[in-house]
Amino acid sequence: MATDDLGFLDRDFRAYLEQVLDLASRRADQAEVFGVQSIHTPVTFEANRLKLVETKETRGASLRVIVGGKVGLASATRLDAPQDLVEEALAVARLGGPVAYELPGAAAFPSLPLYHEDAASWEPAAMVEAGRGMIAALLEENGELLCDAHLGKSVEGIALLNSRGLAAGYQKTSVGASLGANWIRGTDILNVWEEEASLRLDLDFGNLVRTVAEKVRLAERTVVPPTAQMPVIFTPKAVASTLLESLEMAFNGKLVWEGASPLAGRLGEQAFDPRLSLVDDPLAEEGVGSSPMDDEGVPARPLTLVERGVVRAFYYDLHTAALAGVPPTGHGRRGLGALPAPGLSNLVFSAGETPFAEMVRNLKQGLVVDQTMGAWAGNTLAGEFSGNVHLGYLVENGEWVGRVKDTMVAGNVFQALADILYIGDQAEWVQGSVRVPPFCFRSLGVASKGRA
């Protein structure tokens, strides 16, 4: 990292953070200031036209104090009264929860290329041009579509100072683009979207256009699938949006320690298909979730959660690690208004061996699911999911038959990941921080107005 890790901070803001720490350190056993200085610049297209250009600046600080073994938190975006923030934090700490950890001191952090000049200097006019280009190209494929697009960049700075001498931070760029198509025929409405995110300006706009166009084309015909158990292929996008929440909860050290995770007590057990490996990698150069340290100042390092189907580790922040009596793993994540909690950086699934086209060819009768809706509303803790197939297709005898609608897909994430037919040979980055291949699950519940 740079000689002055906090050199990116505006001078006034840095002075404020240092003043807060100084005041708090005199009154608390331990004190820590977490500062965020970010600027986000998105442009928005709606119904084929540029609608809005925005700039969002955020500057705020959280103060954590530990007094007599109890923790308190206060946060502010009013940065004119450091003493007030300190008084608020000390006042709530008197009632705070008990903690038994020490904040980490200064450390050697891995050096990571997180700030990219091409991303930082991507101007709104260039985003507008890229957005217009995507929409024009998509309309050339199908002139009846109404397209939405979002393009934007963020430059985010994180600063962490504590009473044990830590004064570290980093600045990170990220860019993103999404493209959506709306197609209405009669009372039939189709919405398809794709998105990409990256730390550097290497977005593939042409790929977004081609992917959306292909998914629209495959949806030209609508069919009704039977109500039955059948094999279902989840695209990388569907895995990330539908199945991830249950996995994130199951490996969360806090839920494990409480015994609420279905994987609690199962370290070393073969809980998943032996072809499945899962690593949280905060050092992945392509992942937008990367960082040299977590939000508590613990150096970041990759953590293998699943190795060939065997549960190998859970992830912890400082507090939870102390409760569970294990070393912290560098997974303390936080926003401005709350204490850190265990959270992942970049979740990387191992790829399998089967090309996607071959998976589809091998289906006698099954679904390909790309977007689901409402699947989060259920007992995700136990891995149960039941969601509307928002964009999905029926495949029969290896052929794409058409789009399915008014159809639900249901199952259990843990059972599904223990009973996999095929894993795709290509893992893709989804949402910028998940790298995942397509999966073909042996048997999920499909319910529709079609006959059982």
Next chain:
Amino acid sequence: MESASEPVALEEGEEMRNRLEDALKGHQADYLELRVEEVESTTLRYRGRELEEVGRTLSRGGCVRALVHGGWGFVSFNSLEDLRTFLALAIEEARLAAEGESRLQEVEPVVDVVRADLVKDPRAVPLEQKKALLDEYNEALWASSPKIQTTVIRYHDVFRRKWLATSEGTYIEQERADVTASFVAVAREGNDVQQATLSLGSAEDYGIVENLHEQVADVGRQAEALLTARPVKGGTYTVVVDPILAGVFVHEAFGHLSEADHVYENPRLQELMVLGKRFGPPELHIYDGAAVPHRRGSYKYDDEGVPAQVTPLVEGGVLVGRLHSRETAAKMGERVTGNARALSYRYRPLVRMTNTYIANGTVPKEDLFADIREGIYVIRSLGGQTDVEMFTFAAAQAFMIRNGRLAEQVRGVNLSGNLFETLMNIEAIGNDFQWGPEGGGCGKGGQSPLPVGTGSPHLRIRNVVVGGE
């Protein structure tokens, strides 16, 4: 020092007004709007036996929005030092997006100050007292069942002061409070974990979180009961929906489509949503309005300074109205409804629902179950989602109905509907209208959770797809 401190005053009365109005002068734009917000909040969170977090937040920020030839620019910030620079940036952005004509429905400029009218002000309750009450609830949760594995309790109160000044002469200061609490019980048996939740909210009364011991204990018992309920079998069913889930149903099934920003630039959708079109049976009446008093989605002015009202959306089963911002109203040639809402100063206003409800019907609840050979009674909500045509709404608790009677409990009941069929499939509307507990919120365009209210009587709906194995 007492932690429930005095509200932080930024600048009082005239000084703030002068500052905002001065900043708005002398720019070249079709319309400018400046909002400032000060927020003070308290959070208490329990996990398991312990209080895990006590937090206080003092937030201040603002935003400007500029309209130039149909294009919008928006800038949000935390430092209020240099408002004119932010305005200039927003205008520059709007020029980049300018490729048409600026159209906003005309409204009378409003100058007003709206103070929060609180039944019981959460700021007046000492933090120690809030903690003591939550300690009791956590005890009640743990005592409710031997199967309890862990609990989560979250309490949050917010007091917000908002200022709005526009280039058209509107200047409004509004105060708003918000109190929410949620209680989660996780029960475990072997490798099976089940959870139940209660969440409540109010814009005016700390009292909603008081005297909940019995309701909280019931959450633990519900989690335990789910351990022995079997997963529902997927398929198509006739369902009886309780008023709380029916409120979520109307929000998802119809409310979102009535937001005009989905339709105003989509000619084909406009054809599908033409006023006068039939969507449901003659007994169906749907309304939305922030002028409904004392609900969590209630307010006097929206974030464009338009006065709140109650808007009929469906009357006699026929589409009669929709929800607007000034822009969507102008572009569709309809009247403003006061539904432009922003989650905070970090966001532009979008067309949002407020308090959305199905008006009372005439059928006694017990008659709704009669002659259902096999169906499901679905109770309370885990949430829902819509893409405008298809939607989902998930039940927190569900029982099979067999031959008109309640039978065994089932779990994992998520229901799917389609706008163009499901409202027409409402077979009966109960006579027991009830507002929901309002603890959740609505998400749209990355702005979540926005406080909303929902309400309905019991409904009976046929031919609903339910997910399951």
